[in-house]
Amino acid sequence: MGDPALSRRGFLAASAAGLGMTALSACGGGGSDGGSSGTTTIEWWNITTTEPAKGVWASLARQFEAQNPKVKIKIVALENEAYKSKMTALTASGKLPDIFHTWGGGVLKQQVDAGLVEDLTDSTKSWSNSLLSVARQPYLLDDKVYGIPFDMGMIGFWYNKALFERAGISAPPTTWSAFLDAVRKLKSAGVTPIALAGKEKWPGMYYWAYLAMRTAGIDALQKASDSKDFTGAGFVQAGQHLKDLVQLQPFQTGFLGAAYSTPTGQAAAVGNGKAAMELMGQWAPQTQKSEGKGIGKDLGFFPFPAVEGGKGSLTEVFGGGGGHAVRKGAPQTAIDFLKFFASAANDRTLVTKTGVIPVVNAAADALTDPNLKAVNEQLKTATGFQLYLDQAYAPAVGQEVNDSVAALIAGSKSPEQVTQSITKTAKEEQ
Missing domain, CATH: 3.40.190.10 (Periplasmic binding protein-like II)
Known part of the structure; x- marks a missing residue:
């Protein structure tokens, strides 16, 4: 999933005096930028570090900003294991980014149990049912929604x-x-x-x-x-x-x-x-x-x-997908961005330009790659599913x-x- 150039433990030690501490002080501060413009800055942490997906995601962020002139999306993209290491430190500090990548499961549960993640059940009810049920499962804890998927698949x-x-x-x-x-x-x-x-x-x-x-x-x-x-x-x-x-x-x-x-x-x-x-x-x-x-x-x-x-x-x-969660108390704009990201039109863009498997029911027609169709068929006929063990x-x-x-x-x-x-x-x- 997801998802290691350094072990989590080794990275924490290595980053204590560097970027890791910078990240700790930077998170959890979404909202006004403190200037006279009244701009809301949303910090979005993800693991999309390679093209074409990195560019596509940045383009979607700019589109959202264009539609919401008082919003600025600050993207922090980290390689898989570096991201997991930093998020372990951020969870311990009690300060998570406004929007952050999640694979769901036990790691998300730990963050939820610590009171760090926004319950999205009510705020997404009007549109989250448009998403594939199997893709939503890793982010449901005690029947409450704590994340919104953007990808689903298998190893x-x-x-x-x-x-x-x-x-x-x-x-x-x-x-x-x-x-x-x-x-x-x-x-x-x-x-x-x-x-x-x-x-x-x-x-x-x-x-x-x-x-x-x-x-x-x-x-x-x-x-x-x-x-x-x-x-x-x-x-x-x-x-x-x-x-x-x-x-x-x-x-x-x-x-x-x-x-x-x-x-x-x-x-x-x-x-x-x-x-x-x-x-x-x-x-x-x-x-x-x-x-x-x-x-x-x-x-x-x-x-x-x-x-x-x-x-x-x-x-x-065996596998999983990717999703986004929102820190407890993040601006409403963060949830608005998840809704924007999960629209049928944007999911089609992700499918056609970045090769993900669609998670929005209405975007299924965008899947044309024969190998990804094979993955999708394997998923649909699966008799059991196991999330990434880590x-x-x-x-x-x-x-x-x-x-x-x-x-x-x-x-x-x-x-x-x-x-x-x-x-x-x-x-x-x-």
Whole structure:
């Protein structure tokens, strides 16, 4: 989702004397600019740092300002993990931006429980029903609305059809054993099978999360969170399956130091035809084109494979979307901007120009990309849905999932140690 160049904990230490403290003092101050103009400045924090989306979002902000001459939208765009680190600090300080990106789930709940987030139930009732129900779910807490979605989707494999053909792979694998065979075939053909941003821990988490869903079953993830115990056999098996993949050395050279959205990162490796696959969300095609060249008609999509003998199903999906929440006490203008952003016309613009999947029912006709249609169809026929683990769980638990899985991929933790570390952190959160 969402969603790591530095760990949250490491970033907090590194930023204490720098931009992090500047951000702490700058937030929570929406309203008059103090001058004679009576202008209301709204601070909007998001993770849209790559083109074309960054430019499209800035354009929408300028349109809103043109329609509301007394309003100024100040955009603060941060890379995924830097954003999460700063928001952890801001939550602790009790000062959030006027409008801020959220993936919903346990992180949003923590902010709501701290009294930092505006209840949008009544103020959005007249128009929020125009949004897809599944897209709204992550932002509903105790049947109250605390966020408005702008994107919805799932994590799956984006692959290069031409490289698969070169390796003699006639169709995307549907089982884990077939997936491992495909990795072997790609390596034999001299093709890097998978690109991974090892420096940013969240992309690696996707593998363990999906494997846990496929082995232990999707319900086990919630039960483990409730019981504070992730040491069950299915979770250990998930780590072992991931270890089996890592032992094939499927990732690009230098992957442990690679970022996600940089010219030498994960997305660029796939976008430039240097790697055959990446496990990523619905934003992947646009990021591949933004950081690399993009592979056009050679790009395909397939869901995460089933694991033989596992309790999970191929039709159970992992992912989420993006949404916006509003700080408690923010100006009404902030909510007005969310309504503007969620209009059918603007959602069509987002779909056609930035590659998101529509969340406004009336904008569904704007979806034409065959791969995104495939994602959308997979979502519509899903028999289960699991939110990103680093958002579904309490922040410390989600971070430990990311950290421990990264350690497994790097070879410094065993599958058993991963489950023990996550369990220890979950119990400490009680």
